[in-house]
Amino acid sequence: MDVSHLLDELNDAQRQAVTAEDGHVLVLAGAGSGKTRVLVHRIAWLIQVHHVSPMGLLAVTFTNKAAGEMRGRVGRLLNLRPDGLWIGTFHGICHRLLRMHAAEVGLPDTFQILDSEDQYRLVRRVIRDMELDEGEHPPRQVQGFINHHKDDGRRPHQIEHFDRSFQARQVEIYQRYQDYCERSGLVDFAELMLRTVELLRDRPERRAHYQSRFGHILIDEFQDTNTLQYALVRLLAGDNNRLFVVGDDDQSIYGWRGARVENVAHFNRDFQPDVIRLEQNYRSTRTILEAANRVIDHNDDRMGKNLWTEGEQGEPIHLFAAFNAEEESEFVIARIHDWINQGGKPSDCAVLYRSNAQSRLFEQALLREDIPYRVYGGLRFFERAEIKDAMAYLRLIHNPHDDAAFERVINVPARGIGEQTVARIREHARAQGQSLGQAVTELIAQGGLSPRAARSASAFLQLIDNLVKATESASLAETVSALVRQVELVAWYQSREPADRAEAREENLAELVRAADSFDQPFEDEQAGLSVMASFLSQAALEAGEHQAERWEDCVQLMTLHSAKGLEFPLVFLAGMEEGLFPHQKSIEEPGRLAEERRLCYVGMTRAMQRLYITHAESRQTYGQTNFSRPSRFVAEIPDELIESIRSGPHVTPAGRSFHSAPRAEAGGLRLGASVRHAKFGPGTVVSLEGQGPNARIQVNFESAGAKWLVLAYANLELVA
DNA sequence: GTGCGACGATTTTAG
DNA sequence: ATCGTCGCAC
Numbered sequence: 001m002d003v004s005h006l007l008d009e010l011n012d013a014q015r016q017a018v019t020a021e022d023g024h025v026l027v028l029a030g031a032g033s034g035k036t037r038v039l040v041h042r043i044a045w046l047i048q049v050h051h052v053s054p055m056g057l058l059a060v061t062f063t064n065k066a067a068g069e070m071r072g073r074v075g076r077l078l079n080l081r082p083d084g085l086w087i088g089t090f091h092g093i094c095h096r097l098l099r100m101h102a103a104e105v106g107l108p109d110t111f112q113i114l115d116s117e118d119q120y121r122l123v124r125r126v127i128r129d130m131e132l133d134e135g136e137h138p139p140r141q142v143q144g145f146i147n148h149h150k151d152d153g154r155r156p157h158q159i160e161h162f163d164r165s166f167q168a169r170q171v172e173i174y175q176r177y178q179d180y181c182e183r184s185g186l187v188d189f190a191e192l193m194l195r196t197v198e199l200l201r202d203r204p205e206r207r208a209h210y211q212s213r214f215g216h217i218l219i220d221e222f223q224d225t226n227t228l229q230y231a232l233v234r235l236l237a238g239d240n241n242r243l244f245v246v247g248d249d250d251q252s253i254y255g256w257r258g259a260r261v262e263n264v265a266h267f268n269r270d271f272q273p274d275v276i277r278l279e280q281n282y283r284s285t286r287t288i289l290e291a292a293n294r295v296i297d298h299n300d301d302r303m304g305k306n307l308w309t310e311g312e313q314g315e316p317i318h319l320f321a322a323f324n325a326e327e328e329s330e331f332v333i334a335r336i337h338d339w340i341n342q343g344g345k346p347s348d349c350a351v352l353y354r355s356n357a358q359s360r361l362f363e364q365a366l367l368r369e370d371i372p373y374r375v376y377g378g379l380r381f382f383e384r385a386e387i388k389d390a391m392a393y394l395r396l397i398h399n400p401h402d403d404a405a406f407e408r409v410i411n412v413p414a415r416g417i418g419e420q421t422v423a424r425i426r427e428h429a430r431a432q433g434q435s436l437g438q439a440v441t442e443l444i445a446q447g448g449l450s451p452r453a454a455r456s457a458s459a460f461l462q463l464i465d466n467l468v469k470a471t472e473s474a475s476l477a478e479t480v481s482a483l484v485r486q487v488e489l490v491a492w493y494q495s496r497e498p499a500d501r502a503e504a505r506e507e508n509l510a511e512l513v514r515a516a517d518s519f520d521q522p523f524e525d526e527q528a529g530l531s532v533m534a535s536f537l538s539q540a541a542l543e544a545g546e547h548q549a550e551r552w553e554d555c556v557q558l559m560t561l562h563s564a565k566g567l568e569f570p571l572v573f574l575a576g577m578e579e580g581l582f583p584h585q586k587s588i589e590e591p592g593r594l595a596e597e598r599r600l601c602y603v604g605m606t607r608a609m610q611r612l613y614i615t616h617a618e619s620r621q622t623y624g625q626t627n628f629s630r631p632s633r634f635v636a637e638i639p640d641e642l643i644e645s646i647r648s649g650p651h652v653t654p655a656g657r658s659f660h661s662a663p664r665a666e667a668g669g670l671r672l673g674a675s676v677r678h679a680k681f682g683p684g685t686v687v688s689l690e691g692q693g694p695n696a697r698i699q700v701n702f703e704s705a706g707a708k709w710l711v712l713a714y715a716n717l718e719l720v721a
Numbered sequence: 722g723t724g725c726g727a728c729g730a731t732t733t734t735a736g
Numbered sequence: 737a738t739c740g741t742c743g744c745a746c
Contacts, residue, residue, distance in 0.1 A: 063735060063736080092736045115736080134741095189736050257734065357738090377734090385724050411722095418722045436730090542736060564735045584732055623731065625738040 016135035024273035031606035032283030113541035150190035222247030285314025316644040325620035329361040376559035381545035401435035413492030477517035572608035
């Protein structure tokens with residue numbers, strides 16, 4: 001068979017990876033080096049040249065988007081419907097395994113997936129039930145505690161603690177949360193992974209089955225795997241299967257959510273793979289790559305990699321120092337204007353920033369200039385309140401013992417069931433070991449509720465019951481449509497929200513009916529014996545949808561550096577390159593977090609294809625306070641000869657705006673860089689200013705005492721000429 | 722049981 | 737500044 005089309009368009013390193021014989025492979029794939037292409041061609045190569053059955057392959061990614069893209073490209077390359085191929089996310093694949101072996105891992109067939117909001121509510125519920133202080137045990141933090149332990153594969157009893165300690169209470173919450181989940185047939189995201197690992201670990205026959213099935217396992221973005229995911233990979237690999245792992249330690253930016261960049265090195269140690277580096281970049285100019293290389297070079301403990309290109313030198317990197325954040329945004333928008341006027345597309349421009357709050361000024365400026373834009377982030381379709389409300393009803397129709405769904409909507413729309421009543425139901429449920437649904441039924445029958453509450457609660461049960469009966473033989477879309485109508489959700493939003501808000505919710509509910517109508521049950525779900533409704537519910541949790549639907553529009557793209565990973569744009573702005581903002585203050589303070597910030601910077605820079613602007617502001621409002629800061633240290637890590645500085649001047653700001661109206665970077669005559677003397681600490685240099693008036697604080701780097709934060713009003717600093 | 726004002730926290734986020 | 741949660745008054 002002629003397989004030249006699988007190799008023709010590949011460079012040497014790519015070809016070496018695609019055709020690797022025997023053993024494991026670790027592909028260190030730099031930004032823009034064609035890693036997806038390598039994965040896709042590798043799969044095609046295994047199938048066409050090595051005649052590996054598509055059933056014997058497992059390809060794992062982190063996002064549905066990446067999985068979808070890989071599936072599509074493999075299908076096109078091989079000209080087949082890649083149905084039998086297991087390509088999916090870690091969570092999607094674990095979900096599938098759990099559906100097939102639910103009974104073995106002690107889950108009901110109807111088990112549902114909790115998304116992070118559901119999980120948060122449940123954790124809060126448990127804390128309240130235990131009558132613990134939410135100040136001492138903030139639900140968010142406890143949620144993180146639970147997830148971190150699960151991500152590391154630990155059940156409550158495996159967490160060390162002293163009796164009656166804080167830690168002991170956290171463990172207790174974890175345990176009760178877990179009990180609650182089991183009672184209600186609920187599984188959170190980390191649990192999907194953990195149960196699967198336990199299944200394979202504790203059931204030798206299952207382990208043997210899947211080990212013999214997946215002779216080839218391919219993993220994308222390996223630097224983002226957590227402990228549990230690595231454990232899963234090892235279990236599936238066994239002694240005989242071949243791993244093909246692709247990753248880039250320099251693009252590991254998710255350590256804070258459990259990713260272990262060390263897994264790349266561990267993989268190298270544990271499996272002794274062939275290491276192949278993809279260093280040729282097909283995206284950026286030489287200047288941009290050189291600058292990015294030089295920045296990332298400041299990190300220790302790298303696997304080592306240097307991006308290069310056959311492409312052009314390109315323009316220098318443009319650096320702009322603004323007086324304040326407003327001027328920064330105006331500068332950026334003016335440059336975008338130039339770009340568009342010269343025939344560029346708005347969608348080729350991306351403004352990247354460290355934190356979401358920074359988007360506002362850019363949005364305002366774009367709005368003023370009438371340039372279309374789109375902000376990434378925010379709620380996705382299945383995360384919207386109205387959608388989650390409707391889905392909670394659907395969950396109750398599917399499984400009346402789903403307590404999380406029950407709690408969410410027992411009084412939505414308001415039907416006179418208040419906290420008192422719900423507390424009584426909860427109490428009864430706990431005492432009897434029942435679900436909330438069972439408990440309320442029993443309470444009504446026993447007269448355990450006030451007549452008023454009983455009437456309301458009956459109405460709720462009746463509503464669910466009616467829906468169950470009415471939709472027994474209905475299609476999914478009919479069910480969703482009936483539910484939205486009978487629950488009268490739209491009227492509820494209209495009664496308590498401004499018209500436009502309610503209208504948007506109504507729109508979304510209509511969209512939900514359409515989504516249900518066009519829902520295609522995945523073949524594998526059907527095979528696993530799932531009902532269409534169960535599939536739909538799972539999909540909603542596993543695939544919350546795109547951030548915004550209007551992808552087709554030609555828009556300037558605004559997003560955080562994190563969301564920009566994997567994307568590329570001809571024109572990129574890295575905005576807010578300031579100490580304290582990027583690297584973020586919290587990352588500066590916590591040891592070891594700085595390297596990840598630097599990688600984030602590297603990711604940001606390597607998004608740019610042709611032109612890269614880096615901007616920073618001397619002052620900006622943060623949390624309603626004016627702060628002054630110096631340019632990010634990362635800017636200084638770029639060689640001067642690659643940078644062209646743009647001075648602020650009339651040509652960059654719209655006429656009529658005066659710089660002098662902008663707050664200057666000074667407070668009490670003290671500027672950044674000013675030499676000062678303190679009575680006790682001696683001579684030093686001003687490094688940072690923050691706040692105004694009596695709150696103003698100043699950071700001084702003292703020659704002998706080091707860096708100190710002082711309250712300006714009390715510091716008594718003497719200005720040294 | 723529902724509706725407003727105080728209070729406090731506020732990096733990044735896929736599944 | 738802004739948003740979500742909490743406590744208290746209707």
